Amino acid sequence: MFKQIILVVLCVVALVACRGEKASDHVSKKVNTAISWHADALEYDKAGQMRLAELYYKKAFEALKDNPSQDWITYGDAGYRYACMLYQRGNMEGTLAIVSEIMDIAKGQKEFPATMETGLFSLMAQSQLHLAMPEAARQTFTRAYENQLTVLDGKERGDFNLAIMCSNIFSSFFEIGEYDEARKWLGRYEDELLACKRLGIGDSLLIEEHKGSMALCKAQYLQATGHAEEAAAVYATIPRNLISMPMNIMDAAGYLMAAGRYDEAAYWYEQSDSTFLATVGTRMTFDNIATNLSPRYSAYRKAGRIDEALVMADSISAAIDSALVWQKKSDAAELAVIYQTHEKDLQLSTSNFQLKLHRLFAVALVIILLLIAYLLWRARKYNKVLLDKNRSLYEQIQQREQVEAEQREQMEAQPVETLSQNQQLYRRLCELMKDSAVYTDAGTNHDTLARLLGTNRTYINEALHECADLTSADFINQYRIRHAAHLLATTDDPIGLIIEQSGITNRTTFSRLFREHYSMTPSEYRQAARK
Numbered sequence: 416m417f418k419q420i421i422l423v424v425l426c427v428v429a430l431v432a433c434r435g436e437k438a439s440d441h442v443s444k445k446v447n448t449a450i451s452w453h454a455d456a457l458e459y460d461k462a463g464q465m466r467l468a469e470l471y472y473k474k475a476f477e478a479l480k481d482n483p484s485q486d487w488i489t490y491g492d493a494g495y496r497y498a499c500m501l502y503q504r505g506n507m508e509g510t511l512a513i514v515s516e517i518m519d520i521a522k523g524q525k526e527f528p529a530t531m532e533t534g535l536f537s538l539m540a541q542s543q544l545h546l547a548m549p550e551a552a553r554q555t556f557t558r559a560y561e562n563q564l565t566v567l568d569g570k571e572r573g574d575f576n577l578a579i580m581c582s583n584i585f586s587s588f589f590e591i592g593e594y595d596e597a598r599k600w601l602g603r604y605e606d607e608l609l610a611c612k613r614l615g616i617g618d619s620l621l622i623e624e625h626k627g628s629m630a631l632c633k634a635q636y637l638q639a640t641g642h643a644e645e646a647a648a649v650y651a652t653i654p655r656n657l658i659s660m661p662m663n664i665m666d667a668a669g670y671l672m673a674a675g676r677y678d679e680a681a682y683w684y685e686q687s688d689s690t691f692l693a694t695v696g697t698r699m700t701f702d703n704i705a706t707n708l709s710p711r712y713s714a715y716r717k718a719g720r721i722d723e724a725l726v727m728a729d730s731i732s733a734a735i736d737s738a739l740v741w742q743k744k745s746d747a748a749e750l751a752v753i754y755q756t757h758e759k760d761l762q763l764s765t766s767n768f769q770l771k772l773h774r775l776f777a778v779a780l781v782i783i784l785l786l787i788a789y790l791l792w793r794a795r796k797y798n799k800v801l802l803d804k805n806r807s808l809y810e811q812i813q814q815r816e817q818v819e820a821e822q823r824e825q826m827e828a829q830p831v832e833t834l835s836q837n838q839q840l841y842r843r844l845c846e847l848m849k850d851s852a853v854y855t856d857a858g859t860n861h862d863t864l865a866r867l868l869g870t871n872r873t874y875i876n877e878a879l880h881e882c883a884d885l886t887s888a889d890f891i892n893q894y895r896i897r898h899a900a901h902l903l904a905t906t907d908d909p910i911g912l913i914i915e916q917s918g919i920t921n922r923t924t925f926s927r928l929f930r931e932h933y934s935m936t937p938s939e940y941r942q943a944a945r946k
Contacts, residue, residue, distance in 0.1 A: 446485045447772060449478040453493050465500065472497035476513075483520055491517060491531045498538055507542045514539045529566045533559050537580065544587055553596060556584050560603075578607035578625065585632055594640050601636060605629050627657025631666040638673045646674065659686060668710065677718035684711035704734050805935050805943035812933055816897070840875070841882035843868055844890070854894040855918040861887035895919055896932045903937055904944035910937050 456471035475493035483490035498513040514535050521527040536559030543552035560580065567574050581604035588597040608629055611622050630653045637646035650670060658667045664687040671680035708731045715724035823845055831839060847853055847867055856863075861872040864887065868875070872887070879885045885893070899917040902908060911922070919925040929937055 443485060444768070445478055446489070447768075449475045449486065449489050449493070452478065453489050456493070456496065460496070465503075469497065469500040472500060484524070484526065487521070487524065487526045488528065488531075491521065491527060491535075495531065495534055495538065498535075502538065502542060507545045510542045511539060511546070514542070529562060533563045533566065533580070536562060537583070540584075541587060544591060549588075549591065549593055549596075552587070553593075556587075556600075560584070574607060575611050575622070578604055578611060581607060582625070582628065582632070589632070589636065589639070592639075594636065597636060601629075601632055604632070624657065624660045624662060627653055627660060627663045628666060631658070631663055631670060635666065635670045635673065638670060643674065646670070650674075658683070665710075668714070672710070672714060672717075677714050678720075681711065681714035681718055681720065681723075684714050687711075704731060708734060801939070802942065802946060805939050806946050808934060809940065809943040837874075837878040837881045840868070840870065840878040844875070844878065848894050851894075851898055854891050855898060855916060857918050857920050859891055859918065864891075892919070892928055893932070896928055899925070899929065899937070900933065900940060900944075903941040910941075913937070 452471045452475040456468050456475060459465075459468040459471060472493050475489060476497050479486060479490040479493075494513055494517045498510045498517075501509040501513065518532070518535055518539075521532070536555055540552040540555035540559060543549075543555060560577075563574075563577055563580060567577070581600050585597050585600040585604055588594075588600065608622060608625055612619075612626075630649055634646045634650040634653075637643070637649060650667075653667075657663060664683050668680045668683040668687065671677070671683065708727065712724055712727040712731060715721075715727055826834075826838070826842055827845070834842065844864065847864065853859055853863075853867070861875050865872045865875050876887055879887055879890050883890065895917045899913050899919075902913045902916060903910070906913075908916075914922055914925045917925065919928065926936065929940070933940055935943070
C-alpha cells in the first residue's frame with residue numbers, strides 16, 4: 416500500500432508539472448470536459464469511491480481517444496488509472512487492452528511523458544504475470560526499467576524511484592516463484608538504495624525504511640530458496656525499529672511464517688493490526704480482512720495458540736458481516752451518485768459551462784499576474800542582496816590573495832642559504848608557475864612539475880605539504896582557478912572558453928573547484944568583479 420501511494424504521488428507530480436507547460440494554451444470544450452472529469456475521478460479515488468472513480472477515469476479517457484494530442488497528459492493519466500481500476504477488479508485482459516492501446520497511440524510522440532510510459536510498462540507486466548505470461552512480463556519489466564533509465568539520462572545509480580521500481584519487480588517475480596529473476600531485481604534494488612545513501616539523494620528516513628524492506632526481501636528470498644540459516648542471519652541484523660515501520664511489518668511476518676517462527680509472526684501481525692486501526696480506522700473491507708486478520712489467524716493456529724485463533728476466527732466472521740453491510744451501503748450510495756451524475760451531465764448547457772470557464776480563467780489570470788509580480792519583486796530583492804554579498808566576498812578574496820602574494824615575495828627575497836631544501840624547492844615551484852603555460856596545460860600534474868624542476872614527485876609533494884599544506888593537484892588547480900578568475904574579471908570571453916583556457920577539461924569539475932575556492936559561481940564572480 417505504501418509503495419502504491421508513492422507511485423500515485425509521483426504520477427500526480429508529473430501530471431501537474433507537465434500540465435503547467437500548457438496552462439496558457441487554448442483548449443477545446445472536449446478537452447476541458449475531459450480535464451474536469453479527470454479531476455472528479457481523482458477526488459472520488461481519494462475518497463475510496465472506486466465505482467465513481469472508474470466511471471470518470473473512463474469518461475475522461477474516452478473523451479480524448481479520437482485526438483489524444485489535444486492533451487496527452489490527461490489522456491495518458493486517465494487511461495492509466497482506468498486500467499489500474501480494471502486490474503484491481505481482476506480484469507487482466509481489459510487492463511492489457513487499455514495499456515496496449517495507449518502505448519500504440521503514444522508511440523513516437525515526444526509530448527507523451529516518458530515517466531508515464533514507465534508506469535504503463537509496469538502495469539502491463541503485472542497483468543502479463545497474472546495471465547501466466549512470465550517471459551512476456553520479464554521483457555516488459557525490462558522495458559520499464561530501461562525507459563526509466565532514459566528518463567534519468569542513463570544515470571542508473573542513486574535514483575530512489577528506480578529503487579522502488581526494482582523492489583516492486585522483485586516482489587512480483589518472488590510471488591510467482593521465479594526466484595532467479597527475483598534475485599536479479601533484488602540486487603538492483605540494493606544497489607540503488609546504497610547509491611542513494613552514498614550520494615545523499617532522497618529522504619534519509621525513507622531510505623532507512625527501504626533498507627529494512629530490502630533486508631526483509633533478502634531474508635524471504637533466502638528462506639524460499641533453501642538457505643534458512645543465511646535468511647535467519649539476515650533477519651537478525653535488521654534493527655527492530657525498521658521492522659516495526661508500517662511498510663515492513665507484513666514482510667517480516669511473512670518471512671517468520673515461512674521460517675516456522677509462528678509466535679514471532681503472530682506478534683508482528685498484531686502490530687500490523689494496531690497500525691491499521693491507527694492509520695485507516697475501524698472500517699473493515701474484504702481486502703483488509705485478507706491482509707490483516709486472516710494471516711494473524713493462521714499464525715495463531717500454527718503456533719498452537721488455539722484459544723486466540725478461535726477468538727480471531729470470531730473477529731473475522733464479525734468483520735465479514737461488517738464489510739458486507741458497508742459494501743452494500745457504499746454500492747448503493749455510489750450507484751445513486753452515478754445516476755445523479757448522468758442526469759446532471761445531460762442538463763449541463765454550453766453557455767453555463769463557458770461562463771464558469773471564463774470566470775475561472777479570469778481568477779486564474781489575476782492570481783498568476785499577482786504571483787508573477789511578487790516573484791519579480793522577490794527576485795530583484797534577492798539579486799541585490801546576493802550581489803552585495805558577493806561584492807564583499809570578492810573584496811575579501813582580493814585581500815587574501817594580496818597577503819599570499821606578499822608572503823611569496825618575502826620568501827623569494829630571503830637568501831637561499833637560509834631556506835631548507837623543501838622551502839627552496841617550493842620557491843622554485845612558485846617561480847615555475849609564473850609561466851601560465853605550465854598550469855593551463857590540461858596534462859600538467861606532479862610528474863610534470865618534477866620533470867620541469869629536475870627532481871621527483873615525492874620531493875614535490877613533501878615541499879608542497881610542508882610549505883603550503885597542499886597536495887600537488889590542489890596546488891596546480893589553485894593556479895588554474897585564479898587564472899580563470901582573472902580572465903572572468905578582465906575579459907568578455909564566454910565562461911566555456913575560459914574553462915578551456917584554464918587547463919581544467921571538465922566543466923562540472925571546474926564549477927565545483929571554483930565554488931570551493933571562491934564560494935560563488937563563475938558568473939557571480941564576474942558580476943561582482945565588474946560592479
